[in-house]
Amino acid sequence: MKTQVLDTLGEDGLALPAQIEAGLAANDRLKYYFSLLQVARSHADHPDRPSSSLKRERLAAGIHENGLDELVAAARQDGASYRFAGCSHLMSAIMDDARIMAAPADAEKKERLALLLKAIPHAADDKVLGSDIDTITRADDDHGDSLHRLVMDLHKVLNALQVGLAEEKIGGAAAYHLGEGDKDLVRAFMEGVNRTAPLKFDHPGLGTTATRSGTRLIIQNDIGTTDAHVIVVHVEANKVSLTYSDVHLQRLQYFQGLLEPFAVVWSNPNSNQVPTLAGGQPFFLSTATFDVKDNKDLLAYLDHLGSRLVFLIDWNHARKQLRGFLVKEDRSRLLRWAADADVGHRGFLQMGGARLIWSAVETAAVSAVRLGDRLCDVLGTESAYAFVQFVFTTASEGLRARQSDSLIRDRVRAELLNLLHTAGTRLLGTAADHAGYVFEIATAIRDQLVDPRGDTAELKDLTKRARHWEHEADLLVAGVAEAIRRRPELEPVLRLIQAADDATDSLEEATFLLSLLDDHGDRKGLEALQPMATVLVESAQEWVKALNHARHVRRHGLRDDADDFLVAIDRLVALEHDADTAERDVTVAILKTTKDFRSLHVLSKIWHGLGDASDSLKRASLILRDHVVGDVLAA
Template sequence: MEKEGAVASLGQSSLLLPAWIKAALQANDRLKLYLSVLQSAAQRAVNPAATSVDWTREITHMGLRDATWLKDVATTAYLQDQTLIVPQLTLWLDALSADLSIMARPLCDIPEHKDPALATRRDLWLQKLEELNDEEGLSPQALSDLTHGNRKGSDSFHLLVMDLHKQLNAMAVTVATEDVNGAHVWQIEDDDRTLIRAFMRGIARTAALKFNHPGLDTAATRNGKRLLIQNDIGTNDAHVLVIEVEKRTVHLTYSDLHVARFDFFRQMLEGIGFEWTVFDPRTTDGLNQGKPYQVGSALCKAADDEALQEVLEAVASRIVFVIDWNRARKRLQSFVRKPVAIAVLRFAADQNLGHMAWLLAGGEQLIHEAMQAVDGEAFRIGDRLDQVLGEAATQSFLQDLLRIASTKLREQQPVALIADEARLLLARVLQRRTFEYDLLAEHAAFCHGLAFALSEALEFASTSADTVQRAKNWERKADHLLMEARRRAERQPRWLPMVQLLDEMDDIADALEEATFIHSMMLAQPMAGLPVPVNAVLCELADTTLAAIQDQIKAIEIARHMSEQTDPADSEDFLQALWRILRAERICDDLLRNARVLIVQTLNASPMTFSLATELAATIEKATDSLLTAGYALRKLVLNKSGMSA
């Protein structure tokens, strides 16, 4: 089914008449060709020695280049006991049925224009064509019924086609269209032109972003009190937008076979002020190959006439961004997750850049070639871009690339220039790559959460089961970050220093989670908690550890951007943070000794509490030992990155 079928399924047949008449006249030409080829085939079957007519030019002119079976009809049909045996007869009969249906639609399927006599003849011939599918060939009577033009005899397929053609020509005169800023309009009122022009201004504002892709054809007419506007968007038959304007209210109906694209368009229009009602997926015979498609309606009420024009212009300006949207999304998903790919497309729409330029410039191949060209060590076969750069950096790169492609193609710059720009852009992203530090920062954040929770638990002498479970979950998530780094290091050796650093940092998380668990045991029955002096020194131990982790987070963020050109002040801040971690470790050594003294003094009569308190103090102090080791590893990493010896 063509695009008009979707409009019909949305209940706006008034918009269909001009398009249906045009399609019907084209179907008339094809039907006459089919009948001419059949008659030629029959003549050649009677006289095989006769020269065959070459129908190639006519078939090509009708846009039937792929209908190789039609050429075969003319050259390979033969007689067998007076029956014309036609190879691919089923395809030929199906073509007759399909085009007869298209040709008869304006005269048989729109209630206000229906001709009952023609509709009856059409239905009869559709039935006869279906019955002929069961035959091995065409009998002399069947051949005559299809092709004769004698009105004194019985009805024929050829006569029906001629009668339909005559009525279509008469109808076409009554539905003459005019052009309003590129929109095909008919039977409108004078005031409608202002609204149509507003809509077409929106189309014109962004139409260049589709480049040579088909779509955005607009038709408009009036149906009673409502102005109807239809835009065909692209080439898919289920992808249709119909707009109704009555007074200052805009009501639109939108259908799309892709749910994700439907949601994308819905969200764009919500930004304009539309309120949506989304229906259950719909299935229509002959539409979208019988598969379900999404349909929704939206409503927007304008405050005045000027606002109404602005709404129509805004809606029209967004349509181009859903043309070939799904293809762009799938291509982008070669490099990022689906939500990120959609976010990139949303950015391109919000910035009036579009995605077609990127597709025309090579799409994913543009990026693959850039990945191969810029750094042989950075990318290995099978690597996804966001796995190397990180999700945020990859999203930013893709957005910049879509901006470059859109700008350069609109300036009519060569695609080769865009390819060079892609390589340079990716090279710059790699130079400031900080994805490895994202993992470090995330791991340090988990450690900070563990240390903060432990400090609070000691301060308030309470640890709930939820606190213990949360600490366990954070420690596992920190473990997963280490495993992720190890997985990357297997493919990319440059990750090995990061793995070593994360390995040390993971010991911090392990120690803090273990300390939280031990503390919870000391508050459970039959334990009675910690003596005040012991709890006080353990609080100080935990607080010092927490402060050291905060310095580690600061050092990681500074290290993320350090290079040979780093500001000396940043270098100083980095080194000071590391020295504070060193001092914290030494302070914690002393605090551990103080804790042991107090534990001996106050808990010598309670072996179980004595043992757990000693283990708790040692476990917290172990975290600062690992912090110091991790600090040295970070220092070495940064100095090597800056071109200095560690």
Template sequence: MLKKQAVASLGHRGLLMPVWVKAALAANDRLKVYLTVLQASALRAAHPDREPPDLSNELRAAGLEAAGWLHDMPAAASEVDGTLLLPELPALVSALSEDLAVMARPVLEACTDDVEPHARVGHWQDWLAGLKGEQLDRAQLRSLTHGQRHGDDSLHLLVMDLHKAINRLSAELASEVIDGAHVWQIDEADRACIRAFMRGLNRTAPLKFDHPGLDTAATRDGARLLLQNDIGTNDAHVLVIQVEDRHISLTYSDLHRSRFAFFQAMLGPLGGIWSGVESRQTAELNEGKAYTVGTVRFEPETDAALEATLEGIGARIVYLIDWNRARKRLLHFVDKVGAVAVLTAAAEAEAGHMGWLKAGGEHLIWQAMQDVDQGAFRIGDRLDEVLGAEGARHFLVDVLVRSSEALRRGEPAALLADEARMLLSRMVHQRGAGFDLLEEHAAWCHALAQGVSDVLLLGHDGLRDAAADLAARAKAWERRADHLVMQARQEAERRPRLAPVVQLLSLSDDVADALEEASFLMGLVADHHQQGWNAEVRQALSRLAQTVLQAVQEHVKALAIARTLDHASETNDTDAFLAATWNVVRAEKQCDELLRHARREILRSVHDAPALMLANDLALSLELASDRLLAAGYALRALVLDQSAKGA
């Protein structure tokens, strides 16, 4: 007779509850693996061309590595007229029935026979007993695997509900509490691991504020320490950790595939290796809403590394609570990738998103957008359309971090709303009503100027090939610069305040046109039209091109400073901006002198008519670029001074 049976025969059934709970937790792990294998088998049968998933780690974590029939079941599955054929179905049904009884026992023993769990468990035991043969139709498959609360019951839902009930029993059974974790029947050596996990959990747990969740239970099952955390209120949102001989196995389940991927990324720095995750995304089952399960293993080499890994895992769990709700709210302002990036950055800053949700969430942002400078936003505008993708993400992360800090300090919501409005106003100003477009356009001008200057620095032998290559690339660069001007004009139709930017971009585009013309003329060198271009001619043209390049660089510098200037800017910043613009003026005057010098050298050295015309036109195009750059520089100064005056 087993020990637990002996205790039961003596009438001390209450003493068995910890044993039953341990057995139930192990049965829960096995039941989830059975259902996972069943889903993988259905997917393999529907798509026989796909490789069956490797579930070795999941089987090993549940103690089922010896069950070869489970490992082979997906490969042996097939489908005929919508019916799933499984040669190992009788063995699977038997395993489901046996472990369902083991899992349900502590829950049923804790309540009277007339309450719901008894009838529900009895129904599914009878239902499993009625499955005969090696076939499952679609309705039967759905009854086993679906996780939808609004509809018929399923074995999957029962397993999830029993698991939650067992977690509650675990807390009641705990013989002690270690840093908030309910524990029982552990070894002395387990305490360090439990404390490490709870150290990380407790460090970030305040970020959930009054949201339920993060209850932790710990016990020992043979050679394994078990740590379980219920995360939140979601049915399928459970995390189980097994620790054995410095090996950590973490099994995580989630109804939202995107949140699962987020948690994978969050655990990445800890060095875990995941297995079988993609095969859990079974869109063909449960209308594409089947929960995702995965197992990640960590192999720390020292006790210190073991505790650091457990602490790191514990610290990251809070960011899963209401993650999908926060992601959906952020989609009002950025795209899907941007929303995840914001949540990731907020988690890495140990701020999270719950503070933002409690402070008003999307309404906090909408109010700031409504109150910011008139004309910056119009109805229907998304935040990243005005600030750009990076600017919008930066602003949202800042708001999430400040929301968390403000709520933890007990500051009023009105103060947080003011901070959000001021931050957005500053971002809009730094965006400079289109400074991203201006800087990108200036970058293409710089590429053109750099290309001409680099080619002219080459010796006679390499000049021809480099000139041909430059002419081809320059045309594409100039087209991209043109596209930015068209983009600005389209945006200005929606936001009239961008009109000064369009004007400045148009002037800057004249610079690009002149430099592209210079690049084209350089391309004619490839056609042997540079007869008589001696070292003095090339040097004169090169000095002219280098001066134009320096002027473009000063213009780029002025733009970078200008986007941050306002009436409250430091004197050093203002001086640096003015110095950069005056350097453009000086460069233009220098180009006038260099053009005259180049003409003297060309007329003195070049006697071939085509070569003379080519050299002269090239010099004129470079000097014209400096003239156009001077006009753009004056327009930039006027724009900045006007914005500063309005800000004052």
């Protein structure tokens, strides 16, 4: 391939490999120079903010002029201009490197360069206008041509020429002019790239070239299709360095996280002195350095680095597609999980991204999700997160297994239906937790009546514990109320837990009243209350059972689950009748035995409270029965 290309170029083309090598090195330097101009200008505008010297970036670009590290700190505004020490030299270096990059390019690009170089100020007085900096460094297409725009186009030309000159393919990488031992390093990098490359599916990208320039092995990967999104890796002696730039700080931070398994040292891009593109768009630049322990360490790092690049493709697109389902922190957490689990996000996007989930919502949860709702508000934060994890995994694995799109969509819909049912089950679980507090207070009252304590401190402790249980029960009711706000079809669960909470309130009040009695003087009255309290404890037990059985009832489910639930409800209704009988017996007994009006009043309020609690549990059980029979079994 190399020989054929050189033959067609003629005598002048013999210098092409050297021109490409020099052009790629010039590209690294120009990236640094552009960033240096932008950071220096930003520092001059905001001298009170921290600034970066970009020393790491300079060294990574192979520039050994230490004086450039002082340029940012010394930058000052001078009217409409900016004064940079050494600005004239910097402009000359930019023009020289631009010419080096354009050497192997076609006539059209060389003409573009000539026109753009005419607009670059020579800055003989070390001053440059802000508009000139924009003309040089902007990378968008909205304000006409720019040197930065041309440099990105020239970079693509150099990459294409380099691929054409490749002497061999190593794991898919186009390689030429490699030195001794370089093939093993390129192969390690490509093993990582190829291991995860299928996760990009039909998206272009991950083209890799490798060559040696002096003492450096240079590995370059184009990642995706964005002109500015290219990563260049330099391997030299016992050090690996890469320079990475991005318009998205979050993606840069995400990429940094992907390399955490290795002791990579990054320069800090997250300051107020970040470069900006035209229009104020931030442009973040950072350099990563890894000091190698031995050859095994080097190979492992290159493999890992190569394997992570696919997860940068369309990352910001995926993050935006998740806005309707997860909170901001969970969107970033999910994308990091997808990379760490080698699931990726491209399968999700390949299947339509947000549309994949919304189509499932439209068919499975129309009544549960209203306009403007996020899925995490409907399902709960962790359930929504788990569901989107399932969607990512199902899309990625399904596509790789060549499953049909309809099968993948059906699995997503089925999982959502299951989660929506699970949401109702989870709320019934909360109601069961609430029922536990009803049982605790009822049991404490019964035990106090069966074995009265004369110790005032113990009675106060009982009152305190009952107040705590009642407070915790109220929190559970509030949680269900908030969940039901997003799931109106589950409103019966709120009504039944509110009814049961009336029992909690009545029982907590009864414990307070017990602390007012003199157990010696009111012994007969307290004994009269024992049967009623015992029935109430049994009712609370059956209420807990009924809720736990209800959680397992399904349409077309096991008959025994539904039968156990209905038996518990029937038992609750029967116990309420027993409570009515016990309440009448209490009335007779207390009126016969209690002579003191004060004690009669307090005992009367206690037995009415116990009766109200029993009625509340019966009311709650009937609401639960109607919900299970009418909404769950008949769904």
